[in-house]
Amino acid sequence: MIAAAAPHRLSGFCFLQSICALREKLASVPVGRVQKHMAQATTTSSDLLRDSDAAASHEALLLAVGQQRDRKAFAALFAYFGPRIKSYLMKHGASETAAEEILQNTFVTVWEKAAGYDPKKAAASTWLFTIARNKRIDALRREKYIAYDSDAPAVTQAAASRPAPDEDYADPRSVEKLSAALKDLPPEQSALLHMAYFEDKSHQAIADETKIPLGTVKSRLRLALEKLRQQFAADIREGEAP
Amino acid sequence: MIDFSLLDMLLMQYAAGGLTPSEALMVASHAALNPQARRKIAAYEALGGQMLCENEIRDVTPDCLDKIMARIDNPCTETPCREAALAVLAEDTGLRDEIRALLNAHCKTRQRSWTPIANGIDVIYLQVSAPRRHRLRLVRLAGGCQVPPHRHPDLEITLVLEGGFSDASGHYTVGDMLVIDDPAYVHAPKADAGGCTCLTLMEAPLRFQSRMVGILNLFKRF
Numbered sequence: 278m279i280a281a282a283a284p285h286r287l288s289g290f291c292f293l294q295s296i297c298a299l300r301e302k303l304a305s306v307p308v309g310r311v312q313k314h315m316a317q318a319t320t321t322s323s324d325l326l327r328d329s330d331a332a333a334s335h336e337a338l339l340l341a342v343g344q345q346r347d348r349k350a351f352a353a354l355f356a357y358f359g360p361r362i363k364s365y366l367m368k369h370g371a372s373e374t375a376a377e378e379i380l381q382n383t384f385v386t387v388w389e390k391a392a393g394y395d396p397k398k399a400a401a402s403t404w405l406f407t408i409a410r411n412k413r414i415d416a417l418r419r420e421k422y423i424a425y426d427s428d429a430p431a432v433t434q435a436a437a438s439r440p441a442p443d444e445d446y447a448d449p450r451s452v453e454k455l456s457a458a459l460k461d462l463p464p465e466q467s468a469l470l471h472m473a474y475f476e477d478k479s480h481q482a483i484a485d486e487t488k489i490p491l492g493t494v495k496s497r498l499r500l501a502l503e504k505l506r507q508q509f510a511a512d513i514r515e516g517e518a519p
Numbered sequence: 520m521i522d523f524s525l526l527d528m529l530l531m532q533y534a535a536g537g538l539t540p541s542e543a544l545m546v547a548s549h550a551a552l553n554p555q556a557r558r559k560i561a562a563y564e565a566l567g568g569q570m571l572c573e574n575e576i577r578d579v580t581p582d583c584l585d586k587i588m589a590r591i592d593n594p595c596t597e598t599p600c601r602e603a604a605l606a607v608l609a610e611d612t613g614l615r616d617e618i619r620a621l622l623n624a625h626c627k628t629r630q631r632s633w634t635p636i637a638n639g640i641d642v643i644y645l646q647v648s649a650p651r652r653h654r655l656r657l658v659r660l661a662g663g664c665q666v667p668p669h670r671h672p673d674l675e676i677t678l679v680l681e682g683g684f685s686d687a688s689g690h691y692t693v694g695d696m697l698v699i700d701d702p703a704y705v706h707a708p709k710a711d712a713g714g715c716t717c718l719t720l721m722e723a724p725l726r727f728q729s730r731m732v733g734i735l736n737l738f739k740r741f
Binding site: 348352355358359360361362363364365367373376377380381384385388399400401402403404405406407409410411413414420421422423424425426427429431456459470471473474475495498499502505 | 525528546551568570574578583586590648
């Protein structure tokens with residue numbers, strides 16, 4: 278099987294394009310309707326709205342840390358993300374002691390780099406996830422995360438055809454949509470996605486552990502990604518209805 | 520025949536932090552050139568952030584925040600040792616700066632520049648920290664040059680750095696990445712008239728089809 282990223286072929290397949298489209302959709306209707314629409318999209322509307330507020334405040338907290346060196350904001354971020362990142366690290370095989378050490382490294386870096394945080398580029402949860410991920414790879418795999426320079430201009434002609442600037446995914450509402458789509462995945466697919474993100478497992482390792490044939494692991498993960506995309510498409514269509 | 524989602528899976532795993540260094544280097548190089556790849560990676564990172572928010576929690580020890588605060592107040596004064604570049608690919612390799620920087624930072628090589636291995640085909644062999652069995656190389660095809668038909672027993676990833684090439688599956692230009700994960704798939708990529716430079720990763724040596732070029736299999740240099 279072959280996968281290709283020729284720009285002319287990927288239109289309509291890009292997960293992020295769905296997010297962009299969704300965001301444009303959300304931006305085009307009044308706020309009240311957005312919230313109502315979002316509430317309809319999931320079964321736990323009150324949770325969603327509360328989470329949505331919380332998500333917005335994570336960006337504000339991170340900005341306060343970066344701009345004002347606000348320690349209370351820092352402590353509040355730690356209170357929310359600390360226990361979650363610790364759990365993330367332990368799922369990746371860190372001992373309790375190691376997890377706390379990596380957690381410390383993560384938050385020292387959060388403090389050091391917060392001034393460079395740009396809410397137009399990423400949600401706070403995204404930004405924190407990438408730092409925790411990189412610290413995990415440093416510590417547990419004794420490797421460096423191989424990053425590209427996202428500030429450098431990309432060179433391909435696809436740059437000209439991009440639908441919107443890179444901020445698309447930063448909107449917390451788009452992230453909420455991800456969350457809702459994630460919850461709708463069949464358990465066997467979300468379990469595999471979880472293993473890919475939270476257990477640092479190769480497809481082969483997942484196959485070995487779950488006794489599911491490698492081909493099935495791959496196809497289920499593919500199905501999960503496809504499902505997430507379809508969910509986005511469905512949400513957009515739903516938003517178009519009167 | 521074309522399975523686009525293989526590439527998406529690779530981008531997702533890159534965002535999740537689950538790739539081997541050799542695979543991650545391919546994806547980072549792809550993203551350095553291709554804005555579409557960047558946007559997808561960003562979306563998959565957002566997915567990771569969201570999964571983190573929904574993750575179960577593990578209580579941290581009460582003094583954990585105090586320890587962090589203490590480190591913030593007394594920043595480590597020792598200067599972190601700067602990581603020396605591993606490779607020294609020369610400027611006259613014709614590679615773009617961002618690609619050369621990535622490769623020099625993460626690969627070893629004994630070569631500073633191109634070595635011809637066949638008529639119209641130059642290569643630079645690179646070595647990534649892990650896994651050892653992975654074969655990473657730069658391949659430069661002269662204009663119109665065609666690689667004899669071959670198949671890949673294991674995953675092969677090809678990223679176009681300059682120019683372009685075609686095979687039965689289509690035409691690929693700068694920033695395009697092709698992922699082949701089908702041992703039965705035979706292809707014979709042909710460079711555009713202007714030539715083509717690629718970065719390729721093979722998780723196992725490729726196998727040539729024809730008996731005439733079968734001798735090349737012995738060398739395993741491709």
